[in-house]
Amino acid sequence: MAEDPRPECRRFRIEGRVQGVWFRESTRRQALRHGVSGYARNCTDGSVEVVACGTAAALSALREWLQQGPPMAEVSRVVESAHEPLPGDGFRTG
Numbered sequence: 001m002a003e004d005p006r007p008e009c010r011r012f013r014i015e016g017r018v019q020g021v022w023f024r025e026s027t028r029r030q031a032l033r034h035g036v037s038g039y040a041r042n043c044t045d046g047s048v049e050v051v052a053c054g055t056a057a058a059l060s061a062l063r064e065w066l067q068q069g070p071p072m073a074e075v076s077r078v079v080e081s082a083h084e085p086l087p088g089d090g091f092r093t094g
Contacts, residue, residue: 009038009053011083012066016076018048024093026070027062031091034058038086041094051083052091 014023024040027050031038036054043049052062069075 007053009083009085010059011081012050013079014048017074021072022070023048023073028091028093030065034061036062037089039092053086
């Protein structure tokens with residue numbers, strides 16, 4: 001069975017030592033590598049929020065990467081939920 005061509009969107013909240021370790025930029029690179037659009041931003045509670053839109057396979061690959069993050073990160077938890085589709089394409093950090 002062919003994969004649904006419509007992108008799905010997911011929100012990930014990544015907890016642990018994830019700020020100040022190049023988490024957002026590394027996430028942007030991984031997202032672009034897998035053809036995922038969306039954004040990554042720091043939250044005031046020290047977590048990072050990632051909203052990602054793409055195919056199920058691309059989101060699965062990104063999800064797996066988020067559970068580890070870049071080399072200096074220490075991910076303690078990833079909370080995932082559904083998210084409304086985002087307009088536009090590309091992946092930004094903020």
